[in-house]
Amino acid sequence: xxxxxxxxxxxxxxxxxxxxxxxxxxxxxxxxxxxxxxxxxxxxxxxxxxxxxxxxxxxxxxxxxxxxxxxxxxxxxxxxxxxxxxxxxxxxxxxxxxxxxxxxxxxxxxxxxxxxxxxxxxxxxxxxxxxxxxxxxxxxxxxxxxxxxxxxxxxxxxxxxxxxxxxxxxxxxxxxxxxxxxxxxxxxxxxxxxxxxxxxxxxxxxxxxxxxxxxxxxxxxxxxxxxxxxxxxxxxxxxxxxxxxxxxxxx
Numbered sequence: 001x002x003x004x005x006x007x008x009x010x011x012x013x014x015x016x017x018x019x020x021x022x023x024x025x026x027x028x029x030x031x032x033x034x035x036x037x038x039x040x041x042x043x044x045x046x047x048x049x050x051x052x053x054x055x056x057x058x059x060x061x062x063x064x065x066x067x068x069x070x071x072x073x074x075x076x077x078x079x080x081x082x083x084x085x086x087x088x089x090x091x092x093x094x095x096x097x098x099x100x101x102x103x104x105x106x107x108x109x110x111x112x113x114x115x116x117x118x119x120x121x122x123x124x125x126x127x128x129x130x131x132x133x134x135x136x137x138x139x140x141x142x143x144x145x146x147x148x149x150x151x152x153x154x155x156x157x158x159x160x161x162x163x164x165x166x167x168x169x170x171x172x173x174x175x176x177x178x179x180x181x182x183x184x185x186x187x188x189x190x191x192x193x194x195x196x197x198x199x200x201x202x203x204x205x206x207x208x209x210x211x212x213x214x215x216x217x218x219x220x221x222x223x224x225x226x227x228x229x230x231x232x233x234x235x236x237x238x239x240x241x242x243x244x245x246x247x248x249x250x251x
């Protein structure tokens with residue numbers, strides 16, 4: 001309906017202007033003449049233009065090339081229609097070459113402008129591409145999973161350090177070793193091992209628990225072993241635990 005209304009509007013404008021020698025006729029005649037031709041042109045140009053745009057897309061050509069091709073092609077049958085309408089009531093006689101070329105040129109100008117108007121209107125009515133959604137906060141599945149904080153750190157001073165390297169029993173006390181020092185607290189080893197989770201480690205000696213990622217070197221001492229940890233702490237490994245840790249790839 002919008003396209004048809006546009007064609008009627010163009011026909012009304014041409015009726016007022018009276019181009020190509022039509023101004024000599026009455027306004028009523030010009031109005032009927034141009035509106036009729038514009039509606040007939042719509043029926044010709046619209047499907048040809050649609051097909052030409054599809055072909056242009058498949059050939060990876062710009063839309064303007066499709067529009068130009070449609071105007072050139074559809075102006076041929078439209079020229080026949082214009083000639084027939086202009087000869088109504090007169091003896092039907094085909095135009096000579098000069099008349100045909102002039103007629104085709106006039107039809108191409110009007111038809112091309114009308115096709116351009118249709119193409120522009122269709123582009124304006126086409127839905128705009130959806131804007132990319134704003135970047136949202138990462139979902140639980142995509143966000144990196146933070147390692148839970150060992151509960152044992154809550155028993156230590158705030159400046160103790162970011163992580164725990166080892167636990168060492170000293171009589172009834174427990175020394176917690178970190179990368180930058182150690183703290184002595186009153187706690188049983190088995191309770192401390194529970195609270196040090198989720199750090200991965202092992203009780204390598206009856207008086208030592210060691211974090212696996214803190215091991216820097218391993219030195220043999222007879223049938224036993226001594227581990228050098230982050231911060232220079234050294235922990236003894238019992239003879240029973242040596243083959244177990246070795247099988248697990250601790251060194």
